[in-house]
Amino acid sequence: MGQALLRELEVFARENGFHKLVLGTFPFNTAGQALYRKMGLREVGVFRNHGKLDGKWVDVMWMEKLLM
Numbered sequence: 001m002g003q004a005l006l007r008e009l010e011v012f013a014r015e016n017g018f019h020k021l022v023l024g025t026f027p028f029n030t031a032g033q034a035l036y037r038k039m040g041l042r043e044v045g046v047f048r049n050h051g052k053l054d055g056k057w058v059d060v061m062w063m064e065k066l067l068m
Contacts, residue, residue: 002032014067020067021041023036024060024061026060043061045062046060
């Protein structure tokens, strides 16, 4: 289901002139990262202690896919 949703999002983005897709994910979300990489996204960086999850500071990894 996630792969189909990402495909539709990419189609919509292309049809509407978007230059790139950008997403944030937790570094420990390895299953999600595998899907994102499979769909052509690449890691561009990690924001350290970017937000709180269950009262603890967590990092957020940022990924992108150029569409043009």
